[in-house]
Amino acid sequence: MxxxxxxxxxxxxxxxxxxxxxxxxxxxxxxxxxxxxxxxxxxxxxxxxxxxxxxxxxxxxxxxxxxxxxxxxxxxxxxxxxxxxxxxxxxxxxxxxxxxxxxxxxxxxxxxxxxxxxxxxxxxxxxxxxxxxxxxxxxxxxxxxxxxxxxxxxxxxxxxxxxxxxxxxxxxxxxxxxxxxxxxxxISRPGEPLRLGRTRQALHRLRPAELADLVEELGAAQRQAFVAALDPDVAAEMLEEMETEPLEDLLTDMPREQAANLLANMAPDEASEALREMDEEDREEVLEEMGHLVRNELALLLAYDEDTAGSMMTNVMVVVSLNTTVEQAIAKLGDFVEDRGDIDGVLIVDDSGRLIDDISLFELLLADRSATVGSLTGAPYPVTVHDKEHVDEVLERFVDSRGTSLVVVDDGGKPVGRILADDVIDALLEDHRLGRRSS
Incomplete structure (x- = not known):
């Protein structure tokens, strides 16, 4: 029947x-x-x-x-x-x-x-x-x-x-x-690639955090097969949502070239954080497999001590000079489409590269296209933190500012990065996990 x-x-x-x-x-x-x-x-x-x-x-x-x-x-x-x-x-x-x-x-x-x-x-x-x-x-x-x-x-x-x-x-x-x-x-048989078949579309509809939850429940071999079967961009977004320990295990166990490619597709701050957790020898081997520009970008972030503003910032920024027109600034935003999640505004600097102001995207889009961005500057001025300030000071400054991001500057007042709300949340969650803060 x-x-x-x-x-x-x-x-x-x-x-x-x-x-x-x-x-x-x-x-x-x-x-x-x-x-x-x-x-x-x-x-x-x-x-x-x-x-x-x-x-x-x-x-x-x-x-x-x-x-x-x-x-x-x-x-x-x-x-x-x-x-x-x-x-x-x-x-x-x-x-x-x-x-x-x-x-x-x-x-x-x-x-x-x-x-x-x-x-x-x-x-x-x-x-x-x-x-x-x-x-x-x-x-x-x-x-x-x-x-x-x-x-x-x-x-x-x-x-x-x-x-x-x-x-x-x-x-x-x-x-x-x-x-x-x-x-x-x-999940694939040991030593064989995972074939997603009909479920590929369903898996790609899941949020990166949901994919991360799935891969963290798998065994070591199954994790490798699962990640290898995903599109690189999807896999990179998933890795950004993984917990520190399983992410470190995953990157350490996979071929160095594959780990380098995945990290290169991640947001710079997330990639540097993942590299920071790896053993020094493993980290250097992975960095060697990266392209020159990406390797140098991540090396700058890794140079900061852990628990400082520099270690938690993203160095993806849109920076323009005072005499740049609004139309030119908007056109420059087009170069950052893939990094749009990290762009919270346009930074305006003087001729020596020192920070003058941080113009919101909303304000920029409403301005006269022929005007210079210098004409948009004025109070309230951006809240900044020094790149070597401790994370506790960063968290307090962020809460006091009631904004969506902080601009990170160096000793000369030049912008070197931006700390976004999700970076602050990650730091708070890490503090809570380690029991650093009292309730």
């Missing part, structure tokens, strides 16, 4: 609702436990035993529910492959074949296929819909329009315990916490 139905709603766990008992019984009656099939008998058309199931093979492509392509079965001492076209019926108790005559060939793993037992059962999987990493207790198959397909993964303790029981109990599905397979992303 073939049945078509949506097994489980695509919604986050917090929004899940109880399903009627009749629906649960109906769904359960049409599910086949992959774990329960292991060791089950494969019989020919005459009812004679051919062998016993060792694994189930599915095609890994863009299908929401991967199709079963065959079974790995043990025939005596041989491990052979049985193509799915030979299967007449698959039930909890085993498999019935269409013919008494078969061409059984030695099993060879092929590209584009996954073994449910060896590759997925008891392995970590990514639930894209629920934004979490789960571990599979069982995998469920169902007949859909004449083909057997992988339709769900059970992450419940009940199914895990069921597998420890006698054969008659092991074979019956107990779907307590089941996730629709169409929202699942497997």
């Amino acid at each position: 073939s049945v078509v139905f949506r097994l489980w709603p695509r919604r986050r766990p917090s929004r899940e609702r109880a399903r009627p008992a009749s629906t649960i019984r109906f769904v359960t009656g049409h599910l086949i436990s992959a774990a329960g099939l292991v060791g089950s008998v494969v019989r020919n058309q005459a009812g004679g035993e051919i062998g016993r199931i060792k694994d189930i093979v599915v095609r890994w492509d863009d299908a929401a529910y991967p199709q079963v392509t065959g079974l790995v079965i043990r025939v005596g001492r041989r491990i052979t492959f049985l193509h799915a076209t030979n299967i007449a019926e698959m039930t909890h108790s085993g498999v019935q074949l269409r013919s008494a005559r078969l061409d059984l060939r030695d099993f060879v793993r092929r590209d584009g296929e996954i073994q449910l037992i060896d590759d997925l059962l008891d392995h970590q999987l990514i639930d894209v819909s629920g934004v979490r990493v789960v571990r599979s207790s069982d995998l469920y198959l169902a007949s859909i329009v004449g083909t057997y397909r992988l339709v769900g993964v059970d992450v419940g303790l009940q199914s895990l315990m069921r597998r420890l029981g006698p054969a008659r109990v092991r074979r019956k599905p107990t779907p307590s916490r089941v996730i629709d397979w169409s929202t699942i992303q497997p």
Whole structure:
């Protein structure tokens, strides 16, 4: 019998609702436990035993529910492959074949296929819909329009315990916490690249912080595979949201060239902070793999002592002279499109490069395009901090200013960077984590 139905709603766990008992019984009656099939008998058309199931093979492509392509079965001492076209019926108790005559060939793993037992059962999987990493207790198959397909993964303790029981109990599905397979992303086998397939678009819809939460839950090898499968820009944004320790482990374990490329795509202040946490030898090796300009830019930030304004600032700035026209200043903003999140205003300097004012983007856009930016200067003047001031002073200055950023200047009063609100929040969270501040 073939049945078509949506097994489980695509919604986050917090929004899940109880399903009627009749629906649960109906769904359960049409599910086949992959774990329960292991060791089950494969019989020919005459009812004679051919062998016993060792694994189930599915095609890994863009299908929401991967199709079963065959079974790995043990025939005596041989491990052979049985193509799915030979299967007449698959039930909890085993498999019935269409013919008494078969061409059984030695099993060879092929590209584009996954073994449910060896590759997925008891392995970590990514639930894209629920934004979490789960571990599979069982995998469920169902007949859909004449083909057997992988339709769900059970992450419940009940199914895990069921597998420890006698054969008659092991074979019956107990779907307590089941996730629709169409929202699942497997992690690659050790040593192989991760293939995102149909879930790539869903993963890229997640916020960088959500991706960071996912990758932090994975093991070391799985983290590497996951990051390597993402677009470089997406991966860099995700790394900016990771906690210090897992980020350090991730960068240290990956090839130096890959780490250098990812760090080069990160915001300079985030990249320098990540490099600062690495061992000196590892840090120098990664810096050597970077381009000259990026390496020098990060070296300037790394030269500052930790817990100083210079160590937490970004050196991405739009700086213009007093006689620059408003139109020219706006045109210059176009060079910073990729860094727009770090641009809080346009800094105006005198002929010697000393800071005069910090003009907001809103004020700039409303000004006469033919006027000079020098005509826009005046009180209130920007709140500044010295690049070597301690982070505690920076935090107090930021709170007192009630602004969205602070301009960082050197001994000569020249702007060297800007501290944004998110940098301040990061510093406060780090203080809280280390217990530096009293409540």
